[in-house]
Structure formats: structure tokens, C-alpha cells
Amino acid sequence: MSDNKIKIYKKGEKVLREKAKEIPAEEIKSKKFQNIIKKMKKVIAENNDALAVAAPQIGESWQITVISEWTLNPVSETPKTEFKNMVFINPKIIKASRDKKLFPEGCLSAPDQFGEVKRAEKVKVEAYNEKGEKFTRGASGLLAQTLQHEIDHLNGILFIDKATNLTK
Numbered sequence: 583m584s585d586n587k588i589k590i591y592k593k594g595e596k597v598l599r600e601k602a603k604e605i606p607a608e609e610i611k612s613k614k615f616q617n618i619i620k621k622m623k624k625v626i627a628e629n630n631d632a633l634a635v636a637a638p639q640i641g642e643s644w645q646i647t648v649i650s651e652w653t654l655n656p657v658s659e660t661p662k663t664e665f666k667n668m669v670f671i672n673p674k675i676i677k678a679s680r681d682k683k684l685f686p687e688g689c690l691s692a693p694d695q696f697g698e699v700k701r702a703e704k705v706k707v708e709a710y711n712e713k714g715e716k717f718t719r720g721a722s723g724l725l726a727q728t729l730q731h732e733i734d735h736l737n738g739i740l741f742i743d744k745a746t747n748l749t750k
Contacts, residue, residue, distance in 0.1 A: 588625050590639055593692045593740055597638050602645045602736040604672045610714035615644070615671075619712050622648040623667050625690075632690055634728050636735035639691050645672045647732035649725070673709035673733055676718070678702035685727045687741045697745025701730045 591597055605615060618637055625635045626648060634649040649668045684698040704722040707729055711717055721729055731741055742748060 587628055588621050588640055590625065590629075590635075590690045591641050593742065597641050597643055598691055598735070598740060599738045600638065600643050601738050602636075602638055602643045604645050605710075607672075607710060607714055607716075610671055610710055610712065615646070616712070618642050618644065618646060619648065619669055622646065626650050626667055629690060631688070633724075634732050635690065636732045638735055638738075645736045646670070647673060647729075647736065649728055649732065669712040670707065670709040670729070670732070671711070673707050673729065673736070675702075675705050675730070675733060676708050677706035678730075679704040684746070687727070687731060687745065689731070689741050691735075692740060692742050694750050695742055695745075695748055697742065697748040699727075699731070699741050699744045699746075701727050705729055707733075 609615060621640055622635050622637065625640060626632045632650065634647060637644045637646040647670045649670065651667055679702045681703045682700045683703050684700050686696065687699050688696045703726060704720065705726045706718060706720045708716065708718045734741065
């Protein structure tokens with residue numbers, strides 16, 4: 583199975599530095615985008631340390647991120663493969679708290695590095711789900727941090743661009 587693992591693009595690859603394209607709402611349910619979402623969910627299932635993945639990380643320059651539901655409810659003892667994943671298409675942060683906090687971060691695209699990134703403690707995001715329905719979601723803590731990290735990916739920004747105390 584490991585030989586058909588989905589490729590994760592690493593720092594230095596051009597697709598990670600591009601601003602991902604928005605998806606027209608009427609195309610979200612198309613086979614093309616549903617297949618990309620399926621691949622992204624597979625990446626989370628295949629990588630135990632993956633809390634989320636952005637489409638550019640699998641070589642697709644589209645504004646999609648999939649966040650493991652484990653990020654939403656880390657107190658559960660259930661293995662993460664049992665969880666559904668949340669899909670955010672064309673996500674926009676419409677509100678962010680003034681209070682910022684240093685959060686420890688790592689990334690599948692920079693697997694050898696860890697650091698701390700100052701991020702808003704709370705955010706409100708507007709996006710579409712995989713059915714093409716628009717929704718708004720408030721987030722705090724780990725979910726807020728993960729959303730900001732993933733939206734950075736969609737804008738061609740890696741956490742290593744912002745991190746302090748970077749270690750290998």
C-alpha cells in the first residue's frame with residue numbers, strides 16, 4: 583500500500599508558493615473536485631501526524647483544505663480514521679481575535695522542521711462544504727490555529743516563513 587501513497591509536495595516546490603485558485607461554487611460537486619477532496623482525505627488517513635491538508639500540498643492549486651475532525655475534538659480516544667473530516671472550500675477568515683498566542687507547529691510539507699507561530703486565538707471562517715453549501719464556523723484553540731495554517735497554504739505561505747524558534 584505504501585507505494586500508492588499520495589505524494590505530498592515539500593518546501594521548495596513551486597505549487598506551494600502559488601496563490602491557489604478559487605473554485606466556482608457551481609463546480610464544487612463536479613467529479614474533478616470531489617476526487618481531489620477524496621485524495622486529501624486519504625492523505626489524512628495515511629499520515630498519523632496529519633491534522634489537516636491543503637490542496638497545494640498534493641499538487642493541486644485550488645482553495646480546498648480538509649481538516650481532521652480529531653482537531654475539533656481531541657479528547658476522544660477513538661482512532662482518527664473513525665472520524666469524518668471537515669472540508670473548507672474557498673475559506674476566508676472574516677473575523678480574527680486581537681489576542682494572539684504562540685502555537686507550536688509542524689507541517690507535512692516541511693517534515694523536518696518545527697517552530698512556533700503567533701496566531702489569532704479565535705477566528706471566524708466563511709467557506710463552502712463539499713456539497714457546495716456556504717457556511718460560517720467559529721473556531722478557537724487548535725482548530726483556529728489549524729485553519730490559519732491551512733489558509734496560509736492556500737496563499738502560498740508556509741509556517742516556516744512565520745515561525746520563531748525553528749528547529750529540525
